[in-house]
Amino acid sequence: MAALSDFRLLRPASAADAVRLRGEHPASRFLAGGTDLLPNMRRGLVTAEAIIDLGGVAELAELRVVDAALHVGAGVTLATLAADPVVQARLPALAQAAASVAGPTHRTAATLGGNLCLDTRCMYYNQSEPWRHAIQNCMKIAGDTCRVATKSDRCWAAFSGDVAPALLALDAEVQVLGPQGSRRLSLADFYRDDGMAWLSLAADELLVSVRIPLTDGWVSAYEKLQVRGAIDFPLTGVAVALRREGDLIGDLRVACTGVSSRPELIGGLESLAGKPFDDAALALVEKQIKRGTQPMETTVINVSYRRRVTPVLAKRLLRRLWQAAA
Amino acid sequence: MKSILRLSVNGKPREDAVADNALLIDYLRDTLRLTGTKQGCDGGECGACTVLVDGQPRLSCCTLAHSVAGRDIETIEGLSHTGNLSRLQRAFHEHLGSQCGFCTPGMIMAAEALLRRNPHPDLPQIKAALAGNLCRCTGYVKIIESVEAASRTEELAA
Numbered sequence: 001m002a003a004l005s006d007f008r009l010l011r012p013a014s015a016a017d018a019v020r021l022r023g024e025h026p027a028s029r030f031l032a033g034g035t036d037l038l039p040n041m042r043r044g045l046v047t048a049e050a051i052i053d054l055g056g057v058a059e060l061a062e063l064r065v066v067d068a069a070l071h072v073g074a075g076v077t078l079a080t081l082a083a084d085p086v087v088q089a090r091l092p093a094l095a096q097a098a099a100s101v102a103g104p105t106h107r108t109a110a111t112l113g114g115n116l117c118l119d120t121r122c123m124y125y126n127q128s129e130p131w132r133h134a135i136q137n138c139m140k141i142a143g144d145t146c147r148v149a150t151k152s153d154r155c156w157a158a159f160s161g162d163v164a165p166a167l168l169a170l171d172a173e174v175q176v177l178g179p180q181g182s183r184r185l186s187l188a189d190f191y192r193d194d195g196m197a198w199l200s201l202a203a204d205e206l207l208v209s210v211r212i213p214l215t216d217g218w219v220s221a222y223e224k225l226q227v228r229g230a231i232d233f234p235l236t237g238v239a240v241a242l243r244r245e246g247d248l249i250g251d252l253r254v255a256c257t258g259v260s261s262r263p264e265l266i267g268g269l270e271s272l273a274g275k276p277f278d279d280a281a282l283a284l285v286e287k288q289i290k291r292g293t294q295p296m297e298t299t300v301i302n303v304s305y306r307r308r309v310t311p312v313l314a315k316r317l318l319r320r321l322w323q324a325a326a
Numbered sequence: 327m328k329s330i331l332r333l334s335v336n337g338k339p340r341e342d343a344v345a346d347n348a349l350l351i352d353y354l355r356d357t358l359r360l361t362g363t364k365q366g367c368d369g370g371e372c373g374a375c376t377v378l379v380d381g382q383p384r385l386s387c388c389t390l391a392h393s394v395a396g397r398d399i400e401t402i403e404g405l406s407h408t409g410n411l412s413r414l415q416r417a418f419h420e421h422l423g424s425q426c427g428f429c430t431p432g433m434i435m436a437a438e439a440l441l442r443r444n445p446h447p448d449l450p451q452i453k454a455a456l457a458g459n460l461c462r463c464t465g466y467v468k469i470i471e472s473v474e475a476a477s478r479t480e481e482l483a484a
Contacts, residue, residue, distance in 0.1 A: 103458020
């Protein structure tokens, strides 16, 4: 691969300093673990005149329980998150999702914030410069057409982070810091359905932390489908969280990744509260997943398979959790 | 632009003028001439460049040198002591864990991190710890046997 382009490295000691530096250097990028950003820079997908390394910002590494919620700094590594006893015991979907990202040597560097902000992926985008040049590029990088849907006026690159669907199912919210101060928003509102602008984060805003409620009675799980079991992005990934009330469904949340330009919290499942866990309930989950996701030709595995297998994963996880919650 | 980088490599403190955009692998191989760390896929997919940062396995091709300022870096060159191979190096040698040898330094560093954390791993734990390391010769069975053999051996005193 090509060498990294020349840039100035800035190493702030606080989140406020990081945001200030981001404002002072418009052509800059935040760097966390670097496992996605640095290879993307070397492939010419990302350019920056300054890199703001967040590794020295102590507040981003916080991981603690406050008021029946787990606060996780955006700089906590996926390895730390996956091994944390509270996460393993109370938020299994999060532990499973964090442990399923790439390989162990990535997870010791890769962070929660980096995985939530992960660049969207597409087989026409994540390629070498000569390859992309040969197809006159795509609209996500210097071209004017989406190669996946040539008549479409938008980019369909797929969001492929594993942790986001788990956190959507676990009803997480995020804290963001900008020049005007900090704001909180639900994780669902953190994303936009656009392969080129998939975050609702302004250019000078920094994802600081995630807050996950620790609510009794919920069980959760995450599972992904991948070409290579040992280390790969999800072709599709599903997280489910379930609260059982005796023989009835108390509450249910399902979220998917890899099958839209944003991680999708599946809507229209509220009516299942108070209903029995039967074929009709699972049929509604399947219908709503098919309605709420739109896998496109962004990977080497074809669309119809990913479209059919996503609800299969969800139903399998739900059956398993239903038994576990008995 | 260059700035001063202070860190420890294989137990020795270092102070070098290093470019802001230098990767850890380039610093190790080109500045320090520690060419035991291999450049494989060069994009975070094969694990050949694995080194230890404060005892944790990290991909040196996806890490900026300045991002590990002040940390302890260990490479394959740091494992042997006074001419004696480490138990993992010895086990890879004796159990044919190395074929062409290109993935071996990365495999051994990832396995070293595992054995320090978990001296007697079972088979799934070994496979999980090496999941990010590719062997182009596909010598995985012998690699895993080598790690198992090392886990049954005592480390020679340094």
